[in-house]
Amino acid sequence: MTFDEDRIWCPLVELVETDTTLILRAEIPGVKIRDLDVRTAKDTILITGKRSEQHFSDEKEVISSQHHYGRLECLVNLPVPIQNKRVEAELVDGILTLTMPKAQNQKARQDKLALFPA
Numbered sequence: 001m002t003f004d005e006d007r008i009w010c011p012l013v014e015l016v017e018t019d020t021t022l023i024l025r026a027e028i029p030g031v032k033i034r035d036l037d038v039r040t041a042k043d044t045i046l047i048t049g050k051r052s053e054q055h056f057s058d059e060k061e062v063i064s065s066q067h068h069y070g071r072l073e074c075l076v077n078l079p080v081p082i083q084n085k086r087v088e089a090e091l092v093d094g095i096l097t098l099t100m101p102k103a104q105n106q107k108a109r110q111d112k113l114a115l116f117p118a
Helices: none
Strands: 013-017 021-027 036-041 044-051 070-077 088-092 095-101 110-112
Antiparallel strands (some): 021 095, 036 110
């Protein structure tokens, strides 16, 4: 079985609202942080990245797979504006969590989120 790594897939996403924040959780197991890009705007989040097929030396062939490989791309429209400069990201056990403070009167712009700055 061969995989089409040119195919685009979207991770499962959950969006939760609190009084002061929006919290987005995306299931991206197997995606390395270096292969992940998150861009924030006032009312949208764009998650892009790539998950490569894993090969192990003792495996002959994949008989069946429900895993997604290749490029991932997910655009999430937010119900309220956020402070895109104050978004916090965490990647734990294949779950990307974005905590986004709600905003008022913020100019529309797009920013690349620095995941785990050094």
